[in-house]
Amino acid sequence: MRKPRKTGSQAKAQTQDPDRLQALAEGHAAAGRYREAVAAFKDLLRVDDRPEWRAALAAAYAGRARKLAAKGMPKEALTVWENRAQLAPDLPPEPDHYALLLRLGRVQAVADLYLRWVDRLDAASLASLRSHLASHHLGGEAAVTAALPADDPILVQGPIASRALDAYCQGDDETLRGALAAIPFRSPYRDLAQILKAMQRYPDAAEEIATSLARVRDESGFATLRHACELAVEALWTATEALPERLVAADETTRRFALTLAGWGEERQTLWGEVRRTHEPGSQALLRMLHRHRARLGEDWARRQALRLLVPGFPKSAGWITQGGARRLSEEERLLVSAWRAEHGADPWEELRAWKAYYHRLLAAGRPEPGSDGALSLALILRRVESHLGILAEVTPSGDPMSPAEALAEAVELSLTHDPDDRDGYELLVRYYLRGRDLKSARPILDRGLARFPSDAGLLTAALDLALAANSFKKATRYAREILAIDPINTGARERLVRAHLAHARKQIRAGRPDLARKELTQAAEWEPKTGQGGPLSERRELLGALLDLTQDAQRGRAVLGDQVSALGGGISAALALAAECEAAGRPVASMLKIAGLSRIPVPNQAELSAFLARLRAHLDEGERLTPQIRHLIEKPLSLAARWPLPQSECEGACETLRRAGLPRARKAFAEAALKRRPGTPVFVLHAFEARQDAGSRYPSHADLDRLDAAAERAREMGDHRTAHRISEILMSFGPFDLPPPVREWAPEVPFDEEDADVDLGQAGIDPEQALRLFIDLMGVDRLLDMMGLSGKDRKQFKALERREGRAAVIDVLMDLMRENLPDFANGPLPNLSGDPLPRPLPAPKAPTNGNPRTTPIPPTPGRTRVERPGAGSRGGGGTGSGKGGGKEPGPDDPPAEGPDQLELF
């Protein structure tokens, strides 16, 4: 007889060292590789049938069975469990084993196990096995009743547990409590009692419920019920939108149980399940859902929601609606969705266009009755862009055609014809026009508003402001009185009224009517808010009174003025207050200061300086500005006061206030003094630089820019991002490539092609004049004057102009000169401004020789200077630059040019 061939594993088992094989098997088991562990332990048992290896194989079987069950292979798992039972019949059954048996409907097998083991299991294992059978018995599994003896506790205590469960489901808590009390502690239904007792309190006391549920072990036959209850408790802590996602992993019954407890009705659960089944929760699935259930949801509601779903992808998404089965978009719907879509962009013009198109579409259907929903809707549509963007509430009318403000104002005004009861619309428009001092536009709107809302404090306040802006002081007083009659504690109106009287008093002083001015001052005193007495308004009133006294009784006036100046603390603070009042009342500042003993303003001490800066800040906060005369008066003593060692924060505040006041020299003095005390402090480097520039400094040097750069870096390190940002912006403005930003607003978008590389600035959408202005500004007027080779006298004139009118004015003059003298200046290439010095003026060239306009020298103009263009050599052309088409290169046969190519500046 032939000897049977050994299998590979048998052969391996016989050849391998058992110790190594055991280590291998245990390694597999520890790593959860149960299939390999089973094979290895089997090999070991072939070598030697040791009890510990048999137990280890049984454990590996259990691990493998659980793994298969988790993979959704219950039958395969059960086979492995049975292998385990055969291998080790003395091992007690595992809960997962009998749970699987029950799941597969093998109730009898579990009952057999139970009867076989009932006397041998430890308490915990027996309770677990019993609870599984009890759970199925309670769930209506008839096989349990048939399989167990009648006196088994599972059957004996079943009815009371069933009564408790019925009572719970019916909400009969009293019966439930009674039934629960009748279930013994060691009952197979103990876990059920625990669950029902906890869930009786649902939805209150969620945390206590969760704690009670956690006491039911995973091995319990009631663990499935416990899990469903836990999900229902979680629902109490989860937003409704997120709730179903947490339930996705649960089976249908568990989900229904939890959702029902959480208050979800049948229809809601069914709808949700419908969408879940499509696995497509996107817009198109929702569109289909809306259409399918439109009768339940309401036709109009479903349609409106459908339109909203189209917005992000519109107009491409317009087709989705028909794909979902609904009718196609009407023209009106299309315009509405377009308007919604336009709001996603950043273009107010596009929004205006889209909403106006919708407005006109609705209007075409017929003008609705005033006051009807239709009329209100039209008004709301016209106001939509303003209410969405809030432009009119912020801006000042500028006449800028690029600004949508004017169009928005027109739309809001038109909206008032449909909805004349929109009080806010009147106020918005009046305030907008008031900011631009367009009183003519503001007045009729205000009149219409006041006709509708005669007692509206907001509109009356706007009327007061309008009257003040128009210098109609009597009218302003009347409005202020009306406001105070409605709202007696309206401090704002009182202050406005006092200001109105003071302004009127100044007007009367200027008009030479001291009697009337005095009357106004008396009224101002009467209306002064109690809280404001001694404040800036009374100061002003008293100063005005002193000025009036001076006109009527010089001696008394001097004495009163002296008292007032003393009351103001004398010095620079008093000088500012008095000078400001003199300017406003048309009184000579210098002589009044002289009378007040302030013809020479002393350098303030530290306390006086702090008080003055506070006063100046308040002055600016009220919207007042310093006249050049006042600035001239205070700047020197203020600059000298920079030596006082102010704390850093106060010094920063001082620099900022001086910036706002337009006092660059004083600001520079404070910034530089601060830098001496605290070298390199970024914010003072910034102030010093800006102040130098504002004071008319030349183009900054590399050292200046390097200092700024270092300061920006330090500011970033210190976390002072505001200063770092401000410095970065300055550095960018002085960058070598700082051209105006791309002009998308008006330049058509043209795809780039190679020819674009040669396009000059003008063709690229950048205004050559603007670019040239920028170049001159960057290089500095001095340098340009140097390049022009002007005489000292001419240079002095330009410098005087710059001091008097500012740099922009000088650049304007230079630009005008170029415009006059450079034929292609307006639309041609830029003149040479590369920084190369231009040669000295030369005599005018002779008359043209070849008639070619591009090569014809500019005829000389008497009194103008002709400047030779550098590098022009023998090139012809009267153009001003080297851009393409700027003139042809002369050929060898061309006649020689009569003179150098020249640029005529003066």
Place this chain on the structure above:
Amino acid sequence: MSDPYVILGLEPEADDEAVRGAYLAAVAVCPPERDPQRFESLRAAYETLRTRRARLAQALFDQSPPTLSDILDKAEPVGAPRRPARRLVNTLLRGGD
């Protein structure tokens, strides 16, 4: 989106009085100290629908797309917690689906 009409349980033709009544009733059930988040949504819904102009503006300009939750709320809002039927519990006791 969270449709303010659904939040307050109102019909589309509700007027000022109905809106106010629904808001006060909802706040009485769910005061801010019990559920601040819910109260905030009630308050926001009330402000959105408080006046006739506000309701018209909501209809014209609210373009926020509905979520599944919004559609479910419209079909059948979440109600008070309910005890499950015995047959559902029985299925769970037998191990679920």
